[in-house]
Amino acid sequence: MYNGFSETCTGEICSNPLCYRCILSDRKRDLQMFIQKKILKTCGADPSFHLKYENLPVGLKNLGATCYMNTVLQCLYFTPSFKQHIYSVEVKENTLFQLQKMYASLQYGIRKDYDPKAFADSLNLTTGIQQDVQEFFLLFLSYLEGIDERLKKMVNELFLGVQVYENFCSVCNWKSEGVSNFQQLSVHLDGNSIEECMDQSFCKVEQLFDFPCPDCKNTSVGRRGKIKNLPTILNIHLMRFVYDPSLHAKYKVHKKISFGKTLDLSTVYEGGSPGEPDCLYTLYSVICHYGETANSGHYVAFVLEEGATTSSWNFFDDISVKKYSSFPFPLPAGTQLTPYILMYKKQQFKEDKSGAHTAPKELVESIQRESEQFLDDIKKFKFTSNLIKDKLEAGYLQYREVYANLAPVDEKYYWINAVWLKKWCRQEEPISEPINNSEILCEHDKLSFNLNKMKKISKLAWAYFVENYGGGPVFTKGSACRECALDFWDRAKALAGKFEIKASLTKACKKKPSIFKDNDLLHFYASREW
Template identity: 30%
Template sequence: MKQLVKTMAPRLQLEKAAWRWVESVKPEDIGQEHIELAYRISLPACKRGNCRRNCKGNPNCLVGIGEQTWLGEIDENAFHNIDDPNSERRDKNTFVGLTNLGATCYVNTFLQVWFHNLELRRSLYQCYNSRAQEHNTESDYEPQSICEHLQYLFALLQNSNRKYIDPSGLVKALGLDTGQQQDAQEFSKLFLSLLEDTLSKQKNPTLQNVIQQQFCGQFSYVTVCNECGRSSALPSRFYELELNIQGHKNLTECVTEFLKDEKLDGDNRYFCESCQSKQNATRRIRLHSLPPTLNLQLMRFVFDRQTGHKKKLNTYISFPEQLDMAPFFEVTKDQKCVYELSAVLIHRGISAYSGHYIAHVKDARTSDWYKFNDEEIERMEGKKLQLGTEEEIAETVKSQTRKPKCSKGYHCSRNAYMLVYKIQEEESLDPSKTIVQVPEFLQRLVDQDNHKFEEWCSEMSDMRKQSVDKGKAKHEEVKELYELLPARDGEPYEFIPLDWLKKWLDDSTATKKIDNLDFLCFHGKLHPDRVGDAKRVSQQAGQVLYERYGGGPRLDGSTLCQECVEQRCRVLRLKNQLNEDHKEVSNLVKRTVRNLCFKIS
């Protein structure tokens, strides 16, 4: 309220000053000088730097109405709200990001990891597509199945001109809820299973077992009866090793526990075929073979029996850049068992039901490490994986355990939930093996999308240029016209609405016609009560504004209304007289009361 009073006080003071002459001038004696006083024609104009804000009660104050934006040097970006379309363009020798559709960051991380598996990408491109063959010479083919969408998505990630692409086609085909974050590890299993089923139906025999050849390993559940010593083995296969991390400090401890002996006793005793009865036994997992791509799931999301919900374990785990699996199983002559780290999937956040997923992936061609964070991609310096900053960002609560020191060749994370290792090549990778050719039918789709993107860039650039050109023209117009606005003493002038002038200065592209209808009195002239909401400008400036923007009616010096001034004069004089009469009557009553009291006493 105090601020409102401070703001209105100068305007009220100007209002009183404009009509102070009515005390000594009768309505029939009003002259031109009194009319000009009422309309504040002769108030001194404010100079730039003297006013903190515009003096609304002074029609000659042209400071602080938006002119400061135009009178100095102006950045071209101020003339439009259209971003440079080239900022959406993929930089040379960089990868393509994926749009987060709401809660699909976990999908994006896996897609980037799978895309960088060159063998998987190459095999996926080779999948026979009958629908594509039917549209071999046409341009109306659109992906429909999950496999088709994945093919197209990988082709875009490889050859798109865009900085990032929209994976909504694949996400929709998978039937995923974009507003709800799913279990990332469960999604990985289901998707690989689905992809394996799709590839197994291919006519090309080399593609039928691609998923197994790349990701599938063999192990057995070996059970030994403590009574008779009989051993039985249940063969099984795996696509990832699920490693418990609770109570462990490094990856070796996690793998060791995964393979350790388990006692079967009590209610959990084993039925021995040889003994034909339940007996105490020992069970363990025995590894037989490992895949070229070894996925290690760090079980960060576990079921909490106390709460009945999943929780995230923020345990620090150390893992090597080079992993030797030889100590964990009997290695055959041709079995390769030395792996190199190729990807680390990170979950930011402390809850198992929320947070954000990103992926650190090693480029198979250059050995550079990249961080994939949906649309944003960052290349790590020095061809090294860097998780330090990531751990700091993810630190949302005070940890009870300090981050351990990592030896050279090791990394430590409390947020990694999946590690991907690739079998180490004995010799440097043949450059030809790193080249994955996009099939013609997919490249046509990519070319179509690139063409649409270039058209969009061209359209946005034209709109941006038009906006800039209009802004520059407006800039020159304002700089030139603002110098003409002040009305000099003795020269013709006009009144322009203050709100219109502000709009004219605020809008760099278009302004509506000048509308003065609300400023007219009953006599069709400028109402003296509205002069505080208008600005007096030179007639030359007014002429330019009306020629360019139109509108009206025009309010020049001839539209000062003498009848309204005379009427206001009568009202103010009557008010003053009533105030005087009220004071006189009040004093008379006070004197009478005092006299009566004196006589009574």
């Protein structure tokens, strides 16, 4: 007789009613994991996960492949004069309303992520298809221009530049001039720095081979250009995606182009002289691309956040936002990101950096109401999840207590269905089935002799089970079926003669019907009368 575990116990429920080795769990329950699962199932996800971090701007949710849209929206959000104009225009149209709402949420909200679905829907964007961020940027600006005259004026004031180009014949001195507007300068990667690339794009004479001179008919016409009007905000598009006619496809130029915090445009500005204040620009946004084609891969943005006194660089990767206290360029070696769009701001352009740009009052109020609701949800979640946690932890403590005290400590004991007990012991999650002792009834409706199906347990354990799970019937000392016991004794006596059994056991067998046996009749246990 062993109290706790039997040496012959193999792991399957054994026939020693005081062996618990075969029913106890071999691993500890992961209570915290279960609590988390239970809370998730009952209360849903923890809303406080979405609470905004102090001093970190809000990220934008990716709707499938809308990282291109998110980067442009963040760059424009951190262009204070753009934001202020968006706020100040009377809303007559949904996209503008959605943009106002989004920017107001980024500014006044307390969530760390914003879902731009309504905005994307207002533009009829297919959110699962990626676009070239450069194309989207231009399309978006022209869309804004189409909404409202004041927005058109704003886009022009901020982004519009004018370039002049001169076509000239190197043989007969024929020449002609033209002008064109731009909101973005597309620059070939013909240099190692942004300055070199700009110079190459503007100062280098481009031969127009399929344009013969109107006067002398020689194919001797060249073109050179200059910037005539400098934009307030200069978007430089690094032409990384180059069409290869032999492949009928674009390939990406991964070449590294260096750039600094400031850019002097005097060499490409008509009549400009080096260091001229009008030609000096400050970098404030860099949209980077990751991947092989403009319509695939991923876009992220580094954006300068200028406060009244301090400024810092934010890194936007959809909902994930990071802060850099210093200039994050050049990117660390090995980084797969390639700068694609650089946004510069004229140094002479004085923007209001106080952050006092105010969204329409109704919007601010509605965001405040949403925030209150959100905080309320967090409070409710905390309350309910704490209740669940406390209850489960208390239940677990009780479980451990009973688990450690299964064995009877005195003469008082109860019989219990070992299969049920095993299930209770090994529960990964709390079980709710009542005790099913009807499975250990014999054919005479009394406690059977099927020792592989039953265990003896303490009074404490039984009381706990009945209170928490219900069920029955109660079997205790004296519940055993007399008829089965006598039958069992007869068979045991007969067997005792066939096997070599210790003398003491044989003696016990002959004395009283107090022999337990296995189903396979290999093991015998002697015990006190039960």
